[in-house]
Amino acid sequence: MVHPVSPLAPKSYPDLPEIGGVRFATAEAGIRYKGRTDVLLAVFDPETVVAGVLTRSKCPSAAIEWCRDKLAGGKARALVVNSGNANAFTGIKGRESVALTAQIAAKAVGCREDEVFLASTGVIGEPLDARKFEGVLDRLAGALVASPWMEPAKAIMTTDTFPKLATASVEIDGVEIQISGIAKGSGMIAPDMATMLSFVFTDMPIAAPVLQTLLAKHNQTSFNAITVDSDTSTSDTLLAFATGKAQGIDAIVSLDDPRAETFGAALGDVLFDLAMQVVRDGEGATKFVSVTVTGATSDKSADTIARAIADSPLVKTAIAGEDANWGRIVMAVGKAGEPADRDKLRIAFGDIVVARAGERSPDYSEEAASAYMKGEELEISVDLGLGDGTATIYTCDLTHGYIDINGSYRS
């Protein structure tokens, strides 16, 4: 089933620059889809470091287990991604498939197996025949290019309706550093460590542990701050590769280096951009919604309440119906189980305060609230009036489109 492009899709795609030390190629391996690319091979120059955050699912895919193990080494020479089959819950066959894929890739690229990183996305439970990669990866290794980035972004899509790319550059020590990333994700989005799949590439010279810390930090306010349907994938993977190819600049080897924050902020911009694109491609989405909770007893408490609102089917369907149904926000705050005092609550849609002090705002205008709800980008703000805790979660509405996409046979 082909679904129309999300109405929230970006109107144009950024032009990602080549990143020194990164080359890639894509192919149609026919893993599940016909007539589209479904395998990405990215190859990195020697000395490229890697960091990553992976799903905390108790039932992770075989590729997740492989990456978790190999991340300890901190070095990467190749990345192999396939779409169409998640190679999750495939038992010993899954582990063998992952090992064989790494072996094939290492041979094609000319590196060690533990420098190969792997990610798979698609149907869960279907064994993935790694022999399909045999000729494919050899061919790809002989056809590597440094652009255009649209190709790898497309090769990793599953139910995505548009490819997701983001880029940022930052001047450090007078040198322009490039950071570019791609992501895929549309449903099964409530990342607990990362989104479905995202890969970020930079030419910054940086030590792996520093990159790891920065990645984990900025992941919290980007991929870990989005939810489409409260369902967490078995395959969530965010990997960052730093080739160190930028010339005339010393490596960041410590978090105490003030350049770590500068670089981290730019990295954070790319992650945030990609994460918002995942929400904008939320299955069936017609509205982009930010839910901000302030005045909670702690940031963690604010996060729990913001998620309760963002994940509530009744809130999400009301938004789809353009209904300023703030009673459902009250319900969601109430069910979150976190400290809340009904009589101190303040709820706003955009600038329109709909409720405060435990009741409907005296100057509430249904007309104004309804007009606001017709917009494509909505802001829901809840102030609890109890403390300084804040959190923002990004989500989308719940529509017939979500049911169409997920209620059809084995989407």
Place this chain on the structure above:
Amino acid sequence: MVHPVSPLAPKSYPDLPEIGGVRFATAEAGIRYKGRTDVLLAVFDPETVVAGVLTRSKCPSAAIEWCRDKLAGGKARALVVNSGNANAFTGIKGRESVALTAQIAAKAVGCREDEVFLASTGVIGEPLDARKFEGVLDRLAGALVASPWMEPAKAIMTTDTFPKLATASVEIDGVEIQISGIAKGSGMIAPDMATMLSFVFTDMPIAAPVLQTLLAKHNQTSFNAITVDSDTSTSDTLLAFATGKAQGIDAIVSLDDPRAETFGAALGDVLFDLAMQVVRDGEGATKFVSVTVTGATSDKSADTIARAIADSPLVKTAIAGEDANWGRIVMAVGKAGEPADRDKLRIAFGDIVVARAGERSPDYSEEAASAYMKGEELEISVDLGLGDGTATIYTCDLTHGYIDINGSYRS
């Protein structure tokens, strides 16, 4: 908007007997609906005891706060229920409205105000004008009857597509004891202490604390074991009234009395029956699903995992699509955060084992699984292979009907 009767509705309704000491009447007060009853007054003979479990929402309705306060007294003479307006999040106006309603009811019935119990269901945030009850309750107090129970069951409905009634009788000391109940609920169903609204009546002589303990116990495996959409209401109320009118039988005044278990089991049957009817009227439901988790490290852990499966939008849409998509069950187990070992998991649909030992069952038949999913009543079983913890949660699928009902303006 009028929605068609749920395809999962019971084919017939039970004929509830009169309960000695209980009389009631209903009226059209025009609170929100036109052309249907929306107020129920039930009146109890003196010495009737009451027990109840109420929502744990942090934003409860004014009626919930009233009931919580008055339950301490353990005595009830009247119950007033209105549909169409939940009188929740209505601030000081809500509290005044509740107090005035109790005052009007007490005068009409001739009892103390703290013997009046109240419940409201419907839109949140709209002030409820209690003066509407003034003439209405007087008239109702003069028109009390002991049957038919269909009338009160209908008066408390909101988005319900069918009235919910259940009854049981049990012989204790050679006396036939009657227990009957009604309930309403269809959406915003993930009770944390009770369902939306349910009222149970019995002629058993029983002390209020004993009734309270039995009610809370059996609520756990009935109303607290269901979920339609993971959203918990601000108004969840389950009240049980025992008139003690059964003749020739001593009251149960202690949980050590062996008759408490006998009576409790029958009470539990009525609660379970009503709770299953709420699931069967789940908004948009086309399938009734039980999710049983065994082999967990504790009952609580099993409950968390069963809820993660039952609340997963991806699992629920797959069921709607009659897709034996057990990969989504794996996902839900994985996201629950409870101890689980992928390689020990066993998943079955009905008697069909689809996965075991961390991969698809070797004798898995897509054809057989698909045929099973076409049924209207489905059983999903997950064994974790870790311990003795078990739990069963009852739910329904997630369909276009749910979006229709909740995505329309202020349903």
